[in-house]
Amino acid sequence: xxxxxxxxxxxxxxxxxxxxxxxxxxxxxxxxxxxxxxxxxxxxxxxxxxxxxxxxxxxxxxxxxxxxxxxxxxxxxxxxxxxxxxxxxxxxxxxxxxxxxxxxxxxxxxxxxxxxxxxxxxxxxxxxxxxxxxxxxxxxxxxxxxxxxxxxxxxxxxxxxxxxxxxxxxxxxxxxxxxxxxxxxxxxxxxxxxxxxxxxxxxxxxxxxxxxxxxxxxxxxxxxxxxxxxxxxxxxxxxxxxxxxxxxxxxxxxxxxxxxxxxxxxxxxxxxxxxxxxxxxxxxxxxxxxxxxxxxxxxxxxxxxxxxxxxxxxxxxxxxxxxxxxxxxxxxxxxxxxxxxxxxxxxxxxxxxxxxxxxxxxxxxxxxxxxxxxxxxxxxxxxxxxxxxxxxxxxxxxxxxxxxxxxxxxxxxxxxxxxxxxxxxxxxxxxxxxxxxxx
Amino acid sequence: xxxxxxxxxxxxxxxxxxxxxxxxxxxxxxxxxxxxxxxxxxxxxxxxxxxxxxxxxxxxxxxxxxxxxxxxxxxxxxxxxxxxxxxxxxxxxxxxxxxxxxxxxxxxxxxxxxxxxxxxxxxxxxxxxxxxxxxxxxxxxxxxxxxxxxxxxxxxxxxxxxxxxxxxxxxxxxxxxxxxxxxxxxxxxxxxxxxxxxxxxxxxxxxxxxxxxxxxxxxxxxxxxxxxxxxxxxxxxxxxxxxxxxxxxxxxxxxxxxxxxxxxxxxxxxxxxxxxxxxxxxxxxxxxxxxxxxxxxxxxxxxxxxxxxxxxxxxxxxxxxxxxxxxxxxxxxxxxxxxxxxxxxxxxxxxxxxxxxxxxxxxxxxxxxxxxxxxxxxxxxxxxxxxxxxxxxxxxxxxxxxxxxxxxxxxxxxxxxxxxxxxxxxx
Ligand SMILES: Cc1cc2nc3c(=O)[nH]c(=O)nc-3n(C[C@H](O)[C@H](O)[C@H](O)COP(=O)(O)OP(=O)(O)OC[C@H]3O[C@@H](n4cnc5c(N)ncnc54)[C@H](O)[C@@H]3O)c2cc1C
Ligand code: SF4
Ligand code: SF4
Numbered sequence: 001x002x003x004x005x006x007x008x009x010x011x012x013x014x015x016x017x018x019x020x021x022x023x024x025x026x027x028x029x030x031x032x033x034x035x036x037x038x039x040x041x042x043x044x045x046x047x048x049x050x051x052x053x054x055x056x057x058x059x060x061x062x063x064x065x066x067x068x069x070x071x072x073x074x075x076x077x078x079x080x081x082x083x084x085x086x087x088x089x090x091x092x093x094x095x096x097x098x099x100x101x102x103x104x105x106x107x108x109x110x111x112x113x114x115x116x117x118x119x120x121x122x123x124x125x126x127x128x129x130x131x132x133x134x135x136x137x138x139x140x141x142x143x144x145x146x147x148x149x150x151x152x153x154x155x156x157x158x159x160x161x162x163x164x165x166x167x168x169x170x171x172x173x174x175x176x177x178x179x180x181x182x183x184x185x186x187x188x189x190x191x192x193x194x195x196x197x198x199x200x201x202x203x204x205x206x207x208x209x210x211x212x213x214x215x216x217x218x219x220x221x222x223x224x225x226x227x228x229x230x231x232x233x234x235x236x237x238x239x240x241x242x243x244x245x246x247x248x249x250x251x252x253x254x255x256x257x258x259x260x261x262x263x264x265x266x267x268x269x270x271x272x273x274x275x276x277x278x279x280x281x282x283x284x285x286x287x288x289x290x291x292x293x294x295x296x297x298x299x300x301x302x303x304x305x306x307x308x309x310x311x312x313x314x315x316x317x318x319x320x321x322x323x324x325x326x327x328x329x330x331x332x333x334x335x336x337x338x339x340x341x342x343x344x345x346x347x348x349x350x351x352x353x354x355x356x357x358x359x360x361x362x363x364x365x366x367x368x369x370x371x372x373x374x375x376x377x378x379x380x381x382x383x384x385x386x387x388x389x390x391x392x393x394x395x396x397x398x399x400x401x402x403x404x405x406x407x408x409x410x411x412x413x414x415x416x417x418x419x420x421x422x423x424x425x426x427x428x429x430x431x432x433x434x435x436x437x438x439x
Numbered sequence: 440x441x442x443x444x445x446x447x448x449x450x451x452x453x454x455x456x457x458x459x460x461x462x463x464x465x466x467x468x469x470x471x472x473x474x475x476x477x478x479x480x481x482x483x484x485x486x487x488x489x490x491x492x493x494x495x496x497x498x499x500x501x502x503x504x505x506x507x508x509x510x511x512x513x514x515x516x517x518x519x520x521x522x523x524x525x526x527x528x529x530x531x532x533x534x535x536x537x538x539x540x541x542x543x544x545x546x547x548x549x550x551x552x553x554x555x556x557x558x559x560x561x562x563x564x565x566x567x568x569x570x571x572x573x574x575x576x577x578x579x580x581x582x583x584x585x586x587x588x589x590x591x592x593x594x595x596x597x598x599x600x601x602x603x604x605x606x607x608x609x610x611x612x613x614x615x616x617x618x619x620x621x622x623x624x625x626x627x628x629x630x631x632x633x634x635x636x637x638x639x640x641x642x643x644x645x646x647x648x649x650x651x652x653x654x655x656x657x658x659x660x661x662x663x664x665x666x667x668x669x670x671x672x673x674x675x676x677x678x679x680x681x682x683x684x685x686x687x688x689x690x691x692x693x694x695x696x697x698x699x700x701x702x703x704x705x706x707x708x709x710x711x712x713x714x715x716x717x718x719x720x721x722x723x724x725x726x727x728x729x730x731x732x733x734x735x736x737x738x739x740x741x742x743x744x745x746x747x748x749x750x751x752x753x754x755x756x757x758x759x760x761x762x763x764x765x766x767x768x769x770x771x772x773x774x775x776x777x778x779x780x781x782x783x784x785x786x787x788x789x790x791x792x793x794x795x796x797x798x799x800x801x802x803x804x805x806x807x808x809x810x811x812x813x814x815x816x817x818x819x820x821x822x823x824x825x826x827x828x829x830x831x832x833x834x835x836x837x838x839x840x841x842x843x844x845x846x847x848x849x850x851x852x853x854x855x856x857x858x859x860x861x862x863x864x865x866x
Contacts, residue, residue, distance in 0.1 A: 070633060070634065072765030075488075076489055077489040079489045079490065079492045158846055158849075159848040159849055160846045160849075272500065367844075369816065369844055370819025370823070371736075371819065372758070374732075375479045375481065376479050376482040377479060377482055377495045377497075377498065378482075378490060380495070381490070381491050381495045391498070394498060408846060416760045416761075417760065417816035420816070420845075421846070422847075435736070436823070
């Protein structure tokens with residue numbers, strides 16, 4: 001005998017909704033492929049409409065169950081699903097995404113049809129026809145918003161998660177998509193106020209600065225903004241809040257990683273070996289970009305007499321290897337296999353600088369609550385940066401790591417309330433908890 | 440010095456690691472039957488629910504053990520010879536020791552219900568149980584759980600995640616009533632109910648039924664109610680795992696008897712963690728501690744003693760935590776299900792029925808005894824400090840904010856609690 005009236009909260013109740021949502025997104029993908037094969041050129045408005053409507057509707061329908069469920073973070077089935085546990089589906093998605101990046105960067109003519117579908121939007125926003133980068137920007141922003149809604153549904157029991165996700169959605173849509181487009185419309189330089197050197201490396205390259213200064217008052221302001229953000233605001237904000245103010249609240253790369261990449265965060269490598277590789281790589285990239293920038297300035301100061309084309313080659317190299325291959329193809333294409341923050345962890349020079357501040361001069365830390373840790377491993381598993389959070393928590397030590405982007409997921413998923421992201425006095429942040437006797 | 444530790448749970452492993460920290464020469468061997476490497480028993484439920492894989496539950500990478508020269512043997516110890524200081528393993532190997540640590544943990548209680556060994560009837564303690572549960576619960580629709588404790592509720596959440604309907608039989612009149620005061624028990628019961636778990640209070644198992652003599656088919660309660668189920672989880676507590684010591688000269692009662700140094704009656708043999716039972720207990724303290732935290736603290740204490748720095752085990756101010764579906768629970772100090780006549784209790788509950796706060800204090804000097812938090816994370820250091828310094832309840836209520844540990848931007852309830860406290864006539 002069973003009382004079925006009490007079985008209100010069936011965990012699979014949302015399955016149908018998720019299936020419909022996923023089908024709609026697949027339909028949007030199909031439309032995009034058909035458009036790319038040429039249909040987009042002749043019927044741009046129709047395909048634009050189909051892609052946007054299918055994907056937005058699909059994303060929202062997919063997310064409904066998260067909002068209907070009793071609030072609380074559920075990672076049920078993540079390690080069983082071939083989509084999230086490096087199974088066939090995950091590899092399929094990885095190949096698809098990597099392929100898209102390769103075509104986007106080096107064979108955009110294959111995307112011509114798809115690019116044309118964006119023309120109506122592009123001319124509305126920017127007064128000029130779409131190009132591959134506008135297409136990319138639109139899809140990127142769309143992904144952040146749709147998957148952002150899903151994220152907010154999933155983590156809605158935790159206000160820190162909701163707020164920071166709204167924040168990255170806002171910065172992506174406003175600062176990284178609409179404002180640069182409007183600037184173009186107003187015949188001003190296309191400028192991203194939410195990206196700074198060294199992530200947006202060219203913003204401190206002599207060519208860019210010359211160009212901006214020559215384009216008038218707004219351009220001068222842009223140069224000023226870039227300098228202030230890189231050299232004044234960044235250290236101050238990072239001292240007070242840790243690198244999260246940027247990586248988890250503002251940055252567009254972070255935005256995509258946290259939204260589109262969220263289903264894959266558990267696939268980051270937690271081994272000590274990966275940590276070693278990470279430190280070498282990310283700091284090498286930092287050295288590379290600093291060197292490139294310095295060379296370019298030296299060269300421009302000497303009017304190109306010292307290095308001639310060599311410094312240009314250097315910066316092209318950087319642009320190709322780091323700007324395209326690393327941040328795009330590997331950084332995003334490999335989400336399903338290597339976790340959502342591959343680029344942020346192994347490649348981003350901005351993350352490297354912010355990390356050095358965070359590690360050595362900051363009030364930020366993740367506090368461990370006494371001896372409450374049960375070593376379950378949820379925190380480490382869901383840390384997208386591959387930090388073995390548990391290794392610290394189970395010793396009663398605070399977590400102060402250069403790579404921590406302050407996403408707060410470790411704290412959100414901990415079943416014992418052990419972890420808390422805090423900005424407290426700098427003194428004593430490395431102190432660990434020691435238990436005292438009763439007497 | 441040749442040290443052998445039986446059991447690679449939190450107790451044995453903490454002991455091994457701490458011995459290595461103090462003494463770099465000792466030979467350390469850990470023998471355990473369940474798994475080669477240390478994993479977190481507390482994460483069993485997360486493996487089943489697909490939050491983690493087995494790999495994720497190992498707190499140390501596999502290279503850690505050889506780097507720290509801790510030898511691992513996966514085998515069962517069948518016999519202990521205290522005269523020759525040797526052990527016999529199931530593969531007939533004989534190992535000698537200078538010092539021996541027994542950290543063999545627990546096994547589930549069973550009461551010998553008829554039908555207990557039918558397919559689909561099981562407890563949950565180790566990896567083998569988890570594997571069994573995986574098999575027993577594939578393609579089933581209904582389960583019954585006997586026992587309303589912490590493992591019972593974890594099992595309920597596990598089954599629920601696979602869309603299996605769950606009925607819990609609870610002997611008491613509320614969930615976990617032998618540890619929780621009425622209000623908290625009620626609150627948690629309501630939450631379970633919202634998740635669709637059926638709770639049957641004041642109900643005990645009478646009979647397990649089968650049709651085919653192989654699989655469980657239904658159960659009957661003492662009230663003669665029949666409940667169909669294809670899975671029956673028995674979660675009625677655990678007891679020390681000491682069967683291989685039954686005929687040895689080691690003194691045992693329920694567990695292996697130890698003094699405050701965790702020494703058994705035989706020199707050079709120690710016991711700690713779930714399997715140990717204290718000979719002398721202060722009033723209000725349990726003779727057997729079956730917790731992750733206590734196992735860890737005992738393992739650490741014992742490492743000192745073994746390395747020549749004889750140390751008394753002191754559990755410090757009591758604390759514990761748990762999670763009931765979405766509700767986090769933390770407790771500091773000793774909160775009894777019912778207060779004694781010398782005590783007073785202040786309880787506050789949020790109108791959403793998911794958050795609560797309790798502070799118990801002494802009537803005479805108004806000094807704080809302990810706290811229960813549901814849906815609120817609170818700093819252990821602060822709670823401990825207040826309890827140790829016997830702060831007055833008024834001070835505690837006024838300063839609650841100091842201990843708040845909820846994620847940024849969460850609501851803080853300290854003001855609401857203070858308001859409710861000041862408007863409460865008994866306080
Ligand atoms: C599902 C579940 C959830 C739990 N959740 C919590 C929680 O949230 N918080 C909390 O505080 N506690 C929790 N506990 C209790 C906690 O896990 C135990 O108290 C703790 O694991 C005991 O550690 P131990 O090292 O003493 O023993 P164990 O972890 O039991 O380790 C003993 C090991 O010794 C081995 N062994 C035994 N006899 C022999 C032999 N003769 N030869 C070889 N090897 C042998 C066993 O195979 C076992 O692996 C939970 C327990 C379970 C089962
Ligand atoms: S999730 Fe919490 S309890 Fe689990 S290992 Fe991490 S800090 Fe410890
Ligand atoms: S340590 Fe925690 S806050 Fe930092 S990146 Fe990892 S999961 Fe995010």
